Amino acid sequence: MKKTIFFFLCLFSFYAFAQDKPDKDESNSNTPKRFLIKLGVNSVDSTGESNPFDFLTSFNELAFSSPLKIGAAYRFNELFSIGLDGSVNKWKAPNAVIDSKKLTEDQNYLALDVKLNLYIDEAFNWFAKADWLELYLDGGLGYFKVNGGNLTGNFGVGTNIWVSKKIGLNFDAIGKWVMDSNAAMYNTNHFQFSAGVVFR
Numbered sequence: 001m002k003k004t005i006f007f008f009l010c011l012f013s014f015y016a017f018a019q020d021k022p023d024k025d026e027s028n029s030n031t032p033k034r035f036l037i038k039l040g041v042n043s044v045d046s047t048g049e050s051n052p053f054d055f056l057t058s059f060n061e062l063a064f065s066s067p068l069k070i071g072a073a074y075r076f077n078e079l080f081s082i083g084l085d086g087s088v089n090k091w092k093a094p095n096a097v098i099d100s101k102k103l104t105e106d107q108n109y110l111a112l113d114v115k116l117n118l119y120i121d122e123a124f125n126w127f128a129k130a131d132w133l134e135l136y137l138d139g140g141l142g143y144f145k146v147n148g149g150n151l152t153g154n155f156g157v158g159t160n161i162w163v164s165k166k167i168g169l170n171f172d173a174i175g176k177w178v179m180d181s182n183a184a185m186y187n188t189n190h191f192q193f194s195a196g197v198v199f200r
Helices: 002-019
Strands: 034-045 068-075 080-091 107-119 133-145 149-162 167-178 190-199
Touching: 034 080, 107 149, 133 167
Parallel strands: none
Antiparallel strands: 034 068, 034 190, 068 080, 080 107, 107 133, 133 149, 149 167, 167 190
16 A cells, blocks of 8 residues: 555656746746645554644554545635545554554544645745745544544644645644544544645
8 A cells, every 4th residue: 555655646746747847937936726636644643642742652553554645725815725635544453552542453544624724924924935835724624433433623734845836745733633522432532644745
């Protein structure tokens, strides 16, 4: 699966660079009303704690098997975009741990997230001369399933680093808080981190 993801990343990158013809009259700035496509990988931190940096010492609680994440967004003005992300992942037994419980069998992760992004670099006029850098806050609603399904309220931060007019790197970190406190086992609060390629 990891080889397949790597292959598609290379394929999309090659296509984007092939289509990225320079135009002297076109600014490299991120003008509004653009569609964005993202393809990358993700890791899910199942510690359920309030500290998003627990994953640095709790590697066995991170899901990183078949870690595909894809997304699409529409930036409708300078400040906001709306998007939909889908992701899959897996904790592999017997070494993996979810909510401090050691697994006896593999557990799959599936998530769909609707999000609204606020580009804080534009809102506060940061990095006015750095058109290649975007910083945003990420909020929305999601659905995820491990042992059972649950709705979440999501909040996070992210950045796009544009290496050309049409292709860039995306990094994202989101906290997901469940709306059902009596959720099924393993369907609890968690963090999700992602990295990938973004096209516009």
